[in-house]
Amino acid sequence: MALPPGMLPEIEPVSRESTAAVIARQLRDAIMTGALPPGTQLGETELAARFQVSRGPLREAMQHLVSEGLLRSERHRGLFVIDLEPGDVYDIYAARSAIERAAMLRALRGGDRDRIADLLEQTVVEMATAASEDDPSALSTADLRFHEALINASGSKRLVRMARTLLIETRMCLTALQSTYQRVEERVEEHTKLIQALRDGDEETALALLDAHMEDAVQRLAPGTSLTDGHAPPVPGNA
Amino acid sequence: MALPPGMLPEIEPVSRESTAAVIARQLRDAIMTGALPPGTQLGETELAARFQVSRGPLREAMQHLVSEGLLRSERHRGLFVIDLEPGDVYDIYAARSAIERAAMLRALRGGDRDRIADLLEQTVVEMATAASEDDPSALSTADLRFHEALINASGSKRLVRMARTLLIETRMCLTALQSTYQRVEERVEEHTKLIQALRDGDEETALALLDAHMEDAVQRLAPGTSLTDGHAPPVPGNA
DNA sequence: CCCTCTAGGATTGTCGACAATTTGCGTCCC
């Protein structure tokens, strides 16, 4: 170990990521941003040619996305990008509400409230920047990064893992219904208030704001449904 | 459609499940029950021979289990059954608490409280039977089935999906620390009270009982940690 | 005696080809 530590940061093996992981990430992004619209069929042969790999690694990537819930697989038929029905929007936000509530609780009680608040504020700055530049896509990305950061801050491996798919699905929702969104100032403001409550250690307010945040989103994306009262989703595409 | 409906129930194609899914399920069970102890290395070649399939479908099954979090994959090294550290126990129950709280809320507000309560009571009967026969393994299985039923009753695809891995990990915990468990009557009683609160629609009591149930389990499995106050897990194996 | 380098074995990663299944269309019979 002749090299002093800290000199060459992040010098990692040329291929630190498996081929399948790279492909999965690319497809994830494509699905998330809407480049691959819901319902499209993904042919293995075609994709293998596009990525210049064999069908083996590609299948692996696809299966990963299937188990994440982004693709649905029909045996001997093909793989399709999931399409989100109104019932799914309800379901996604109900699940997110559960996860983020838990994450917030752990952040509140975990100790480093100020450090976490600082991290979150960073993403709000990104939101504000995107808002001032009138870039809805970047705004949604920053929004999601806020929630991702909150969940990461919880320090729970499993909350993080479970949230990954949910946040991607959320992004799909936002992409699909980008236009019908609220005033950007309001959207930024909601997050700012959330951070303040966290910084103050005000559990009741923080959880209430979080619930309201989710409730707002659900009512905007799937009008007529509600998280708090157990009102049935319009299209119950659930098990 | 000459056949009257309801006559031949569940007549499905001979092989409705993919090969990989069958293998994955078998391995899942083996891991869950402790037949494959934590830390075991799973060689692809060896397993492929045991299951009499090629490495293709087998790899697919393995990758599925990896993404579920039951196996950990070290590139070019092999696949290993995860071993749960005390910090993981904390993490598992924190996540379960979040999921089951949400499921309980939806069950409470969803409508069919009595129907759900009946379903749950069925699993408690299983628990009582296992208890009277002094079969700890069956008791744990029934216990898990209670919670699985609760989450299924929520009607949320995503809660169900996220809970699957958690319940398997819970089973691993119970298997590993089977002996140090509480009085069986108490264990059955806790679930019974939970059902009663659900049937009554008493949200406050139901949620409090659920929290207490989780807190009890965590303190038994990982003494010194607590879910409710944010007390740090002893071995923070988290990100 | 310790460190380094090298060769061996074993395991995973990748590939191309073959087999099984499904779907859609064309044809034939009624």
Add this chain to the structure above:
DNA sequence: GGGACGCAAATTGTCGACAATCCTAGAGGG
């Protein structure tokens, strides 16, 4: 003209072999 049957194309499922990578053990040199 309507319906059922059967064929063919396309796609997924499966397989065995080859290549790349990593750990281990041993010899050699300092």
